Amino acid sequence: MQTAPSPTRAGIGTWKPRRVVVTRSARDFAHGRAILVRAERMGIEVVELSGDRLTLGFEDDPRRAYAEAKATLAVVVAPPSKRRLQPIAPSADWRVDLAEGCPAHCSYCYLAGSLKGPPITRVYANLDEILDGLPAYLGQGTITSRSSARAHEGTTFEASCYTDPLALEPLTGSLSAAIAWFGRWDVAAQLRFTSKFADVAPLLTLDHGGRTRMRASINPRAFARFEGGTAPVAQRLHALGQMAAAGYPVGLTIAPIIAAEGWQTAYGALIDDAAAALAGVADLDLTVELITHRFTAGSKAVLDSWYPGSSLDMTPRDRVTKRTKFGTEKHVYDAATMRDLRQFFERRIAEALPMARVLYWT
Template sequence: MKFFTPTRIYFEPQALEYPLGKQIYEYYTKENIPLIITPSHNRVTGIPGKTPQAGYREAKRTLVVGVKKNLTLDTCRPSADYQFSLGTSCPGGCQYCYLATTLGRKPYIRVYVNIDEILEAVEKYINKNSPKITSFEAASTSDPLAVEHITGSLQKTIAFFGRQQNGRLRVVSKFSAVDGLLMVKHNSHTKFRFSINTDFIIKSYEANTATFQERLNAAGKMARAGYPLGFIIAPLFIYEGWRKDYRELLRLLAEELGPAARRGLTFELISHRFTARAKKIIMERFPRTTLEMDETKRKLKWGKYGYGKYMYPPEQLEKLKSYMIREITTVFPEAEIEYFT
């Protein structure tokens, strides 16, 4: 896939005090991309787009280079002990993006240039918990692989975790530019997961991300580079032909990975759900969407934060679950299915 090139880049002044900030500034000056100094990412003005669709589209072409100030890490159960971020948002246009309700109307892409400070903070958490292993999720507010060609931060982070006896990293991506990660000394301390779906779903709802085939090839490369590997199949949809399509997805995965790479493989399975708020945002941004969000066909489940999620009804959920588990265990008998939700 083509590497993401921003249409415009905002810089927080402090970002230019860091080598990575300067490097990005100098590179894009030569590329003739408009560079704008902004007092803070909260005060970014001038991203065009009067309608929600246009605002969203333009925001996804806008990069904000800044500094991560709050270095206190949040917990991230059950996936990891803590999460930290190398940025927020991504250039992808997934209609059901899990960040849709948290990033506001203009989900511009942020990257943080104080990577050394971020990793120092991570190290403190590792040391505090030592000799126990502490795990960290690095992709809960962004897709770091999508902007790796701009920052190189993921490479640095993976190498950092490679040196940590008691730290482990988890990353997930819908992108495929992994070549720069293949030679990194990861020491098997980074678990790389690809978020995948059927070819039909990716083509229909995940604009500007890697294709199914590209993700497959990237997974094969990462497996051959010795990374512990996993797949998040999400969101799982029931649509005409879903059984055949998910079976085909697994068959192609098995073909790409070969027997050696299948050991230690994990799967995380997440069925499609939506909230009223997410539906409203999706309908504003993608008014002609074919995404199935009919409340009358779903079961409302109240979450602990006081808002409801429209899930598939229990009998359909069970159908989805048993089919996926049966198919995965047939094709990948050694794999672990971490959860279905």
Template sequence: MTPHDPPSPVQPRPGPPRVWLPRRVWITAAAAEQPHTAEIVRRCEAAGVTEIETLSGNRLTGLSGGSEREVYARAKSTLAVVVAPPSALKPQPIPPSADWRIDLARGCPAHCQYCYLAGSLTGPPVTRLYANLDDVLAGIGTHAGRGTVTSASADRAHEGTTFELSCYTDPLGLEHLSGALALAISRVGAGAYGAEASLRFTTKYDGVGALLDLDHARRTRVRFSVNAAPVARRFEGGTAAVSARLAALASMARAGYPVGLTLAPVMPVVDWREAYGQLLDDVATALDGVAGLDLTAEIITHRFTPGSKEVLLGWYPQTRLEMDEERRTPKRSKFGGVKFVYDKTTMAEMRSWFTAELDRRLPNARLLYWT
């Protein structure tokens, strides 16, 4: 559906990890009173951020004005350190990934033209990092032992009660500024919230160095979101190269972490079988020889809503991402919302291919779900 260059093998990429450096950091008055904020400030200063301001109140102003694209650019270069509201402190069900959702932040520093958050978050897309970290993580303790996805699944019961950390953010993309991910992994690894709890997060970044030596007790599964070369090159701005993600995947697996692939969003681009076949082969090469490998896969096809399409076209007016309702099938939720997915024939063809090729090229991978 989208022309592209012929797929080429992805080789592990040497060099420093891809990190995001905001132009400015705003700290709300309430966040300034939180103990963890001092650590965030220390990390931001160490990373080279020079514009760090403590606000007199708790509202974020000054982001609007100009075109939608200008607002987008201003917001995406801003990190706001805020206090998570009460609504964000109560874990929410998040099937089919995990039992519950825990939010360390809200917003993402990447520039993916298919952004999953478009249309689901209101206002300018500023990244908000939560300073009241103890309050946020407390939900793990109150909800461990409960849930309906892994807690009640015969196939996934060994994972315990799972808590997804990447529903509304990419926590690894912010870790060099927050330290929240390492703290959560260490606490869960030490059993601070009970033996039932385990964490999950997915990422498009590769800065895993600070996580490799943590005592994680195999209670955190890190999944790397990867895509075929023509999709990743064209639509995943501001992220680590897929080769770097695969190198990080291998490093985490060798450090004893359970790992995973989030193949998303899968698109039937021109020669998609060859492109995705190359991706699966690259994964197999990266993980070759890893002892005790625990690998899962989650496959998510591309979809959009009328609201997300409108937002994305405002952010990326020149995008070549296919979002043509006439070429899609509407799928309605029980709440009356609609999203546009690929037609039944395309979905069946892709599902059949991915299921077979995943089993053939990565026989140790467990497919958790296809959607």
């Protein structure tokens, strides 16, 4: 596979781990070895393991285990089970993982309770194998492939379910390689990713063929305290404008929508800021995804242990309990709150961003 240009610098809001750990099997792949070269150029400690088992050795100190995990990038091999794609409604037909885990410190983190053990960010060395497996899924999905409203997107592959690939890009180059691969794949397909980071410079000159959609994950400045270690929202919107100007289809992921005091004013300003950032872009292809805050008992317990001082409201106030498709219970806003939120967002988006397509509300 022809690789994309290799990013080597730290940029806006770039994460730089304290160490990069590489498993024995990951060193067998050229992409894995290239990540180690970038890490060494950036002055990051590289630890080569003699086997494939990851351990931090802090089982009795969860706070230290969390801190060490968040400072670590592990280069590993995605096993066959990880390369068998799963549907990812309502976002896309299929979930394709370039990595697993995220370096940000969001006190509402969607991954809390979903990933086992300390939250080490793992990036996959066998990227060629992952991408080469995608053609088997072409036309097989049910979210966009068979949707009258979204069929023009083709078969969609979501790369941000368990990670933020842009956050890892200066070290991994995985996102650039995937975008270039989709650019050469002359079929009705689209790669999708969403990010809370903003260093898009390596992506702007890629031959993307219009087959990658970047979405900026955004929340009002009033709620930025819940998104530690990320790029400021203004930088994310500026990056989205740069991507749109470079011909990429783009989107806004407004998530999680938090019904805290003053939310109408805060989210109204956010939507206006997005409109300003995208003003003047010719042939703008813009989508919006609206995701309200929710949590499970398991994720709440993990988040409380990770961020004991967080002021994020995870109490039963204005909440109802619903059962997930996995048989667990999640706490979502009650019907009245949901109705107020949805009516507000649909009205304000129509006013400020009339060209946008709202893909879903959840």
